[in-house]
Structure formats: structure tokens, C-alpha cells
Amino acid sequence: MIEFLACPRCDKTPLVEGDGAYRCEACKIDFPSIDGIPWMFAEPQAALGEWRGRLQFALQRLSFDAARLEAELGRKDLRPLARRRIERYRKATESHRRSLQKLLRPVDVQSLQGKFETYLALRTRLPADQALNTYYANVHRDWSWGDEENKASLQQIRAVAQDNADLGNVLVLGSGASRLAYDLHMQMDCTATIAMDFNPLLLLIAQAVMRGETLKLYEFPIAPKSLEDDAVLRSLRAPEVVRAGFHFVLGDAMRPPFAAQSFETVITPWLIDIVTEDLAVLAARINGLLKKDGRWINFGSLAFSHPDRARLYSPEETKAIVAENGFSDPYVSEATIPYMCSPASRHGRREQVFSFSAYKERDADQPARHRALPDWIVTGKEPVPLTSSFRSQAMTTQIYSFMMSLIDGKRSIKDMAVVLEKQKLMTREEAEPAIRSFLTRMYDDAQKQPGF
Numbered sequence: 186m187i188e189f190l191a192c193p194r195c196d197k198t199p200l201v202e203g204d205g206a207y208r209c210e211a212c213k214i215d216f217p218s219i220d221g222i223p224w225m226f227a228e229p230q231a232a233l234g235e236w237r238g239r240l241q242f243a244l245q246r247l248s249f250d251a252a253r254l255e256a257e258l259g260r261k262d263l264r265p266l267a268r269r270r271i272e273r274y275r276k277a278t279e280s281h282r283r284s285l286q287k288l289l290r291p292v293d294v295q296s297l298q299g300k301f302e303t304y305l306a307l308r309t310r311l312p313a314d315q316a317l318n319t320y321y322a323n324v325h326r327d328w329s330w331g332d333e334e335n336k337a338s339l340q341q342i343r344a345v346a347q348d349n350a351d352l353g354n355v356l357v358l359g360s361g362a363s364r365l366a367y368d369l370h371m372q373m374d375c376t377a378t379i380a381m382d383f384n385p386l387l388l389l390i391a392q393a394v395m396r397g398e399t400l401k402l403y404e405f406p407i408a409p410k411s412l413e414d415d416a417v418l419r420s421l422r423a424p425e426v427v428r429a430g431f432h433f434v435l436g437d438a439m440r441p442p443f444a445a446q447s448f449e450t451v452i453t454p455w456l457i458d459i460v461t462e463d464l465a466v467l468a469a470r471i472n473g474l475l476k477k478d479g480r481w482i483n484f485g486s487l488a489f490s491h492p493d494r495a496r497l498y499s500p501e502e503t504k505a506i507v508a509e510n511g512f513s514d515p516y517v518s519e520a521t522i523p524y525m526c527s528p529a530s531r532h533g534r535r536e537q538v539f540s541f542s543a544y545k546e547r548d549a550d551q552p553a554r555h556r557a558l559p560d561w562i563v564t565g566k567e568p569v570p571l572t573s574s575f576r577s578q579a580m581t582t583q584i585y586s587f588m589m590s591l592i593d594g595k596r597s598i599k600d601m602a603v604v605l606e607k608q609k610l611m612t613r614e615e616a617e618p619a620i621r622s623f624l625t626r627m628y629d630d631a632q633k634q635p636g637f
């Protein structure tokens with residue numbers, strides 16, 4: 186395993202192994218292991234602090250939910266079925282809280298030094314929208330009810346890789362709950378398989394089931410089919426213990442902690458359209474990880490999301506970008522497959538997935554190390570740029586905070602509109618609908634059902 190790893194700060198390889206941790210002698214930094222999984226973030230202690238913060242946040246929210254459900258159960262007007270449903274859900278919430286705490290014990294340690302500043306300086310912050318539970322539902326598909334979907338996924342890889350292909354050393358980037366990485370390793374010709382993700386919950390669950398454990402965890406379907414389907418206790422297990430040669434790594438795909446040209450195959454399942462980095466940059470990084478004649482195999486959606494329309498790539502542009510970054514013209518296969526169709530949910534998708542395989546033909550210019558934040562945030566010394574979006578956000582925030590300050594339990598929307606007019610912020614006629622729609626949003630937010 187050590188032969189694949191490199192320092193995510195300076196790219197030095199090999200690292201020094203000792204006591205289950207890895208050390209970069211050039212940076213004088215240790216990368217700890219989390220239940221045996223190397224924790225390869227550029228500032229490991231700060232990343233640990235961030236994920237611990239996310240865990241604490243998730244645990245607090247579950248406690249808050251349980252207390253709220255307890256309060257609901259105190260209502261005299263509940264119908265018997267509603268009471269039964271809420272009682273079950275409260276128990277599930279509490280059990281889920283305990284399970285999370287247990288599973289994530291390896292992450293829930295005090296970080297040794299508070300190094301948030303260095304973390305910022307290295308610009309390796311985790312995306313704010315990646316919570317602990319962002320892909321939690323995937324663990325149930327991967328290790329409980331998802332046979333059909335899991336088979337269809339592997340089938341897509343076979344469709345572009347050829348059935349009996351020798352995949353060599355394989356890196357799966359953004360492996361999530363890691364069933365596809367497991368199936369590849371067990372059913373295709375892989376020498377070693379490395380499954381990497383930045384979410385410790387997903388990898389700790391994957392590691393436990395692949396070692397042969399059965400985990401009992403609740404699934405919380407978004408559109409329950411029946412009364413008892415809003416929290417379903419599932420047994421998660423792997424078909425068999427994973428064979429030797431399978432490894433997990435915790436790290437960031439935009440700072441991949443691997444030695445250059447280490448892999449014969451890099452696989453990106455459902456990843457290229459969700460990372461914040463532009464596809465061309467990701468393609469060049471993947472090129473750098475591959476040996477000459479190695480292969481990039483992609484599978485999943487093409488649903489790019491970015492404020493710049495130029496970055497919402499079509500299949501044609503995606504192929505062109507891959508080829509521009511040192512790869513052969515990608516061989517593409519498209520198929521419509523079921524996606525997250527839990528048997529306990531009325532909700533599920535069918536998705537036309539876009540799979541390709543492309544050979545590395547030449548080295549691509551390697552992009553600079555990923556920087557999550559601009560200098561004016563990191564150093565605090567440069568002027569904060571007055572962009573047009575900051576300008577309009579400032580104006581809106583000012584008006585919203587003024588509206589909030591007018592809530593005193595006595596004023597009506599009409600009274601508030603009069604105040605806004607007096608302050609010369611807008612006319613009464615403009616103010617009334619503006620306040621109404623703002624308060625509607627605030628009201629909706631307050632009603633939103635929290636959930637895992």
C-alpha cells in the first residue's frame with residue numbers, strides 16, 4: 186500500500202510508515218490512521234477537526250430531533266397510528282445516534298493541535314455542502330437491498346472495460362460506500378484496489394462489512410411506502426470477506442495523496458460532475474496518476490452544476506475534454522439504469538448513465554495544487570473584492586436583517602411595510618409583497634423536516 190502513497194502537501198514519495206501512521210519527512214508531518222485507514226488530508230489534524238465537527242453537529246441534531254419527537258408525543262390530539270409512527274421514529278432516531286457515535290469513534294478524538302489557520306493557508310477546506318450524511322442512503326443500496334443496481338453498475342464498467350480486461354492496480358476515486366470497488370476487486374482482474382473518499386462514515390461502514398461484520402443501521406427513506414417505512418432497520422453485510430489487496434484511503438480527490446503514475450486503472454463512479462474542480466483539471470490530475478497506457482474508466486451521471494453555463498458540459502464536450510488531456514478518444518457506453526430505488530420508498534430514479542474508458546496516450550501538463558479559497562480570504566491582507574454579487578448580497582442581507590429586527594410579536598406585515606417606507610427603503614406597495622415572500626421563506630425553513 187505504501188508504494189502508492191505520496192504526501193498531499195508536497196507530493197513526496199515514498200512516505201515513512203510507523204505505528205500505523207505515515208510520515209512525510211519533507212513536510213515533517215504525520216498522517217494518522219483511522220481504524221487502519223490512512224487519513225491523507227493535507228492538514229490531517231484540521232481535517233479531523235472538521236469531520237469531528239460534522240459528527241458533533243449530526244449527533245446534536247439527532248438529539249434535538251429526538252427531543253422534538255418526545256414533545257410531539259406529549260400531544261393529546263394524536264391519532265393512535267400517528268402516535269405509533271412517531272414513537273417508532275423516536276426510537277430509530279435514538280438508535281441511529283448511538284450507532285453513528287459508535288461507528289465514528291475513531292474520528293471522534295481530540296485533534297492534537299488547533300491548526301485551522303494552516304489548514305486555511307493550504308486552501309484544502311472541505312466543500313461546505315458535504316455533510317456526514319450526504320450519501321448515507323448509498324450504504325443501504327450498497328450493502329442491503331441494492332443487488333439489481335449494484336449489478337447494473339458493474340455491468341457498465343464491464344461494458345467499457347471489456348469483461349476479461351486486466352485492470353492491474355486500480356484506484357477508485359470517490360468510492361463512497363464502496364460496493365462497486367468491492368465488486369470490481371472480487372469479480373474482475375485487479376491486482377490491488379484502492380478505494381478513496383473523503384467521507385469517513387462511508388469508508389468506516391464499507392470497511393466493517395468487507396471485513397465480514399454485519400451492521401444494523403436504520404435507513405430513512407424520503408418517501409416511505411407505508412407507516413413503518415419511514416425508518417427501516419437494515420442488516421448491512423458483504424457477500425463475503427474481501428480478498429487480499431483491497432485498501433481504503435481517506436483523502437481529497439482534488440489533492441490525491443498518491444505517487445504519480447501509480448495505477449493501471451483509475452475509476453470515477455458518479456464523481457466527475459460533483460467535484461468543484463473543472464473537468465479539464467480533474468482529467469489532467471487523473472492523467473498524472475495513471476501509468477502510460479493506463480486507463481481512465483468513468484461511470485455515472487453527467488449533471489454538472491456550476492454558475493457558469495460554460496462548465497455544464499455536454500457528452501460531446503466531456504469526450505473532447507478527456508481527449509485534450511492526454512487520453513485516447515473515449516469509448517462511450519450509455520444505458521438507463523435504476524438509481525436509489527429503495528424497496529421502502531416511493532421515490533427512486535432511472536438515470537441514463539454515461540460510461541467511458543480512455544487510454545492514457547501522453548502526459549498532460551499537471552495542474553497546480555488545488556486551492557479551495559482565494560488569497561484575500563486566506564491571508565486577510567488583500568482588499569475584499571467588491572464583486573457585483575457581493576454588492577447585491579450585501580443589499581439583500583441588509584434589508585432582510587432589518588425586516589427580521591421588526592419582528593416583535595406585535596407588528597403585522599402591513600405595519601412592517603409602513604416602517605420600511607418611512608426608512609425610505611421601498612414604497613409601502615413594494616414592501617408588503619417583499620416582506621410576505623421573505624417571511625414565507627423563513628416560515629418554510631422553520632417547518633422543514635430535519636432528517637438523516
Ligand SMILES: C[S@@+](CC[C@H](N)C(=O)[O-])C[C@H]1O[C@@H](n2cnc3c(N)ncnc32)[C@H](O)[C@@H]1O
Binds near residue numbers: 383436
Ligand atoms: C455521488 S457519490 C458516489 C459514490 C460511489 N462512487 C457510488 O457509485 O455509489 C460521490 C462520492 O464522492 C465523494 N466525494 C465527493 N467529492 C470528493 C472529493 N473531492 N474527494 C474525495 N471524495 C469525494 C463523496 O463523499 C461521495 O461518496
